[in-house]
Amino acid sequence: MNSIELNAVTKDYKLGKVVVPALKGVHMQVSSGEFTVIAGPSGSGKTTLLNLIGCMDTPTKGVVKVAGQETGKLKETELTDLRLHKIGFIFQSFNLISVLDVFDNVEFPLLLMKSLSKQERRERVLNYVEKVGLSGHLKHRPNELSGGQRQRVAIARALVTKPEIILADEPTANLDSKTGQTIIDLMKEINKTDQTTFLFSTHDHQIMEQARRVIRLQDGTVVS
Amino acid sequence: MLQFLRIAARNLITHQTRTLLIGGAVVAVTVILVFLLSFTAGIQNTILRNSTALASGHVNVAGFYKLSQTSSAPLVSGYKPILDLVKKNVPEAALFYTRIKGFGKVISDSHSVSLPMWGIDLKNEKDVIGHLQLAKKSTYIENYKTKEGESEVEGNLQDIEKPGNMAFFATHAKKLKVRVGDTVTISVPTTRNIYNTKDVRIAAVLADMGMMSSFTTFMNEHDMRELYQTPDDTTGQIMIMLKNPNDMPAVEERLRKVLTQAGHALMDKEEQPYWMKFDRVSGESWVGQRIDVTTWKDETAYTKWVMSLLGALTFVFTAVLLTIVVLGMVNTLWMAIRERTSEIGTLRAIGLQRRQVLIMFMLEALLLSVGSIVVGIGVGTLIVSLISAAHISVESEAFQMFVMSNVLEFKIDTGNLILTFSLVCFFLVLGSLFPSYRASKMKPVSAINHVN
Numbered sequence: 001m002n003s004i005e006l007n008a009v010t011k012d013y014k015l016g017k018v019v020v021p022a023l024k025g026v027h028m029q030v031s032s033g034e035f036t037v038i039a040g041p042s043g044s045g046k047t048t049l050l051n052l053i054g055c056m057d058t059p060t061k062g063v064v065k066v067a068g069q070e071t072g073k074l075k076e077t078e079l080t081d082l083r084l085h086k087i088g089f090i091f092q093s094f095n096l097i098s099v100l101d102v103f104d105n106v107e108f109p110l111l112l113m114k115s116l117s118k119q120e121r122r123e124r125v126l127n128y129v130e131k132v133g134l135s136g137h138l139k140h141r142p143n144e145l146s147g148g149q150r151q152r153v154a155i156a157r158a159l160v161t162k163p164e165i166i167l168a169d170e171p172t173a174n175l176d177s178k179t180g181q182t183i184i185d186l187m188k189e190i191n192k193t194d195q196t197t198f199l200f201s202t203h204d205h206q207i208m209e210q211a212r213r214v215i216r217l218q219d220g221t222v223v224s
Numbered sequence: 225m226l227q228f229l230r231i232a233a234r235n236l237i238t239h240q241t242r243t244l245l246i247g248g249a250v251v252a253v254t255v256i257l258v259f260l261l262s263f264t265a266g267i268q269n270t271i272l273r274n275s276t277a278l279a280s281g282h283v284n285v286a287g288f289y290k291l292s293q294t295s296s297a298p299l300v301s302g303y304k305p306i307l308d309l310v311k312k313n314v315p316e317a318a319l320f321y322t323r324i325k326g327f328g329k330v331i332s333d334s335h336s337v338s339l340p341m342w343g344i345d346l347k348n349e350k351d352v353i354g355h356l357q358l359a360k361k362s363t364y365i366e367n368y369k370t371k372e373g374e375s376e377v378e379g380n381l382q383d384i385e386k387p388g389n390m391a392f393f394a395t396h397a398k399k400l401k402v403r404v405g406d407t408v409t410i411s412v413p414t415t416r417n418i419y420n421t422k423d424v425r426i427a428a429v430l431a432d433m434g435m436m437s438s439f440t441t442f443m444n445e446h447d448m449r450e451l452y453q454t455p456d457d458t459t460g461q462i463m464i465m466l467k468n469p470n471d472m473p474a475v476e477e478r479l480r481k482v483l484t485q486a487g488h489a490l491m492d493k494e495e496q497p498y499w500m501k502f503d504r505v506s507g508e509s510w511v512g513q514r515i516d517v518t519t520w521k522d523e524t525a526y527t528k529w530v531m532s533l534l535g536a537l538t539f540v541f542t543a544v545l546l547t548i549v550v551l552g553m554v555n556t557l558w559m560a561i562r563e564r565t566s567e568i569g570t571l572r573a574i575g576l577q578r579r580q581v582l583i584m585f586m587l588e589a590l591l592l593s594v595g596s597i598v599v600g601i602g603v604g605t606l607i608v609s610l611i612s613a614a615h616i617s618v619e620s621e622a623f624q625m626f627v628m629s630n631v632l633e634f635k636i637d638t639g640n641l642i643l644t645f646s647l648v649c650f651f652l653v654l655g656s657l658f659p660s661y662r663a664s665k666m667k668p669v670s671a672i673n674h675v676n
C-alpha cells in the first residue's frame with residue numbers, strides 16, 4: 001500500500017512578477033513502512049517536496065496523495081487535521097516550544113487530538129521519551145538540553161501520535177556528525193520496530209549511503 | 225485549553241520586562257479610572273446628602289399660589305388633606321415633614337445679605353438636619369484664637385425649636401460679622417409689597433458644606449409664618465424621605481397621578497429649583513393654587529454642570545487613556561507574535577488550527593489584561609480609601625463650589641468597579657484581536673522559516 005503518491009507535481013513560487021519553479025513534474029510513490037531518503041543539493045527542491053507531502057502547502061499542478069487523501073482538494077482545517085493525525089514532523093532546527101519542558105512538548109500533539117485520557121497520554125509520552133532515551137530529562141526545558149537531545153525530543157513528539165508518516169527535513173543538519181549518526185540510528189530502529197514510514201531529506205552523502213531507498217532530486221525533478 | 229493558558233502565562237513571565245511595562249500601564253490607567261469614578265460618585269453622593277439635608281426631600285410636593293396674574297408665592301394652601309393623601313400613597317417613605325419657604329434679607333449691625341430661608345419645625349426633622357455640624361469659631365470670627373480649655377464651637381442647633389431663633393452657615397456669619405447670641409433683623413417682602421421684619425437670635429452657626437450651604441438659612445417655622453402671615457392650613461412644601469432613594473422615580477410618577485386624580489392642578493415638570501421658577505410662574509396667566517411635584521435632582525439642578533463636567537472629563541480621560549493602553553497592548557502582542565513566528569509555524573505544522581492560534585494569543589492578552597486590571601482596581605481602591613480616610617479638607621472656595629463639600633469625598637461603588645473592569649478589559653481584548661488574527665492567518669510554511 002502506498003502511503004505517499006505524487007503524480008506530475010509542479011510547484012511554482014511567485015516572487016513578485018518572477019515565477020520560480022521549485023518542482024517540475026515530480027512522480028513518486030512511497031509505500032508503508034519504508035525508510036526513504038530524499039537526496040539532492042541545496043535548492044534542488046527537497047524542502048518544497050516535503051512541505052507538499054506534509055500538507056503544509058498544496059501543489060501548483062498535479063496530485064499529492066497522503067494517507068489516501070488528495071491534499072489539493074482539502075480545506076485549510078482539513079489539512080491541519082491531516083497533519084495532526086497522520087503526519088509527524090522533525091525539523092532541522094528542532095522547533096520545540098521553549099516554555100514547555102520535555103514532557104509537555106511531547107504531550108502537546110496529544111492534547112490537540114483530544115482522544116486520550118490523561119492517564120493514557122501520560123503512558124504514551126513516557127513510553128516515547130524512554131524510546132529516545134530521555135527519561136531522565138522529563139522536567140528539562142529545551143534550552144537546558146543539547147542539540148542532539150532536543151532532536152530526540154522532537155522525534156518523540158513526532159512519534160507520539162502514532163502517525164503513518166514521519167517527515168524530517170535535514171534532521172541532522174544542525175548536529176555534529178556523531179550525534180547526527182545516533183539520530184539516524186534511532187530513526188532506523190523505530191522504523192524497524194514500529195513499521196512507521198520515514199521520509200527524510202539530506203545532502204549528507206554518508207547518511208544517503210545508509211538508506212534502503214534514495215530518491216535523488218535535481219533542479220526540481222527526480223533524477224533517480 | 226489549560227495548556228494554552230500555561231503557555232501564555234509562561235511566555236508572559238519569560239518576557240518579564242515587556243509584560244511589566246504594558247501591565248504597569250494598564251494598572252496605572254485602571255487606577256486613574258477608579259479614582260475618577262469614585263470622585264464623581266463621591267460628589268454625587270455629597271450632592272444627594274447635602275440637598276436632602278438642606279433643600280429638598282427625595283420627593284417634594286410643592287407648588288405656587290397666585291393671588292393675581294402677576295404674583296407668585298411658593299406655597300401649598302390647604303395642604304393637610306394633601307399630606308394625608310401623600311402619606312397614604314407613599315409606603316416607601318421613611319419620613320414626611322413640611323417646611324415654609326421664604327426669601328429675604330438678613331441684616332446685622334454692619335452688613336446685610338439676601339438669602340433663601342426655610343421655616344422648619346426641628347422636632348419633625350431631627351433625622352434630616354440633626355447631624356449638621358457646628359462651625360469652628362475660628363472659621364467665622366475674625367482673628368479668633370481658641371483659648372486653652374475652651375470649646376472650638378458655640379451655640380446649639382436645638383435652640384431653633386424655639387421661636388425667635390435661627391441658624392445659618394459660617395459663610396453668612398463671616399459676611400455679616402456676627403456670632404452665636406447676636407441678634408439680626410430679618411426683612412421679607414410680603415405679597416402686598418410691604419416689608420415685614422423680625423429680630424431673631426443666632427442660635428447656631430453651622431459648618432459650611434460647599435455651594436449649597438450658601439443658599440440656606442434655617443428659621444423657626446412660627447417666625448416665618450408670622451413674617452409672611454401664612455395661614456395654618458398653608459405650608460411651603462411637603463417633603464418625603466424615602467427608605468431607598470432609588471424608589472424616587474416611581475414615587476414621583478405615582479404622586480403626579482394620584483394628585484391629578486384628586487383634582488389638583490399640577491405644574492409641568494421642570495428641572496429647576498423652586499427659586500428659579502418665580503419669573504416663569506409670574507408670567508403665566510393662571511391664578512390660584514398649582515401643585516408641583518419635584519425631586520432632589522430638580523431642586524439641585526444648578527449643580528448639574530458639575531456632574532456634566534465631571535462626566536465629560538472622565539469620558540475624555542477614559543478615551544485617551546484607553547487608546548494609549550490599547551495601542552500599547554497591540555504593539556506588545558505584535559512584538560510577541562513576531563518573536564514567536566517560527567513557533568507559530570511549528571505549532572501549525574504539528575496540527576494547531578488557525579482558530580487555536582487566535583485563541584492562544586487572545587488568551588495571553590486576556591491573562592495580562594485581567595491580571596493588570598485586577599491589580600489596578602486593588603491599588604485604586606486602596607488609594608481612594610486612604611485619601612478618603614485622611615479627610616483632606618478643601619480650602620479653595622472655587623474647589624469647594626466644585627466638590628460641594630469642604631472635604632474630599634470618594635465613593636467606591638461596586639458597580640463602578642465592575643464598569644471599569646469591563647471597559648478596560650473589553651477594549652484591550654478588542655485591541656488584541658487584530659494582531660492575534662494576523663498571527664492566525666500566517667502561512668505555516670513561511671512562518672516556520674521565519675528568523676528573528
Ligand SMILES: Nc1ncnc2c1ncn2[C@@H]1O[C@H](COP(=O)(O)OP(=O)(O)O)[C@@H](O)[C@H]1O
Pocket residue numbers: 013014015020021022040041042043044045046047048049
Ligand atoms: N518561499 C519561497 N519563495 C520563493 N522561492 C522559494 C521559496 N522556497 C523555496 N524557493 C525556491 O525553490 C527552490 C527549491 O527550494 P527548496 O525546496 O528550499 O530546496 P532545498 O530544500 O532542496 O534546499 C529554490 O530555488 C528556492 O530558492
Ligand SMILES: [Mg+2]
Pocket residue numbers: 046047048169
Ligand atoms: Mg531545504
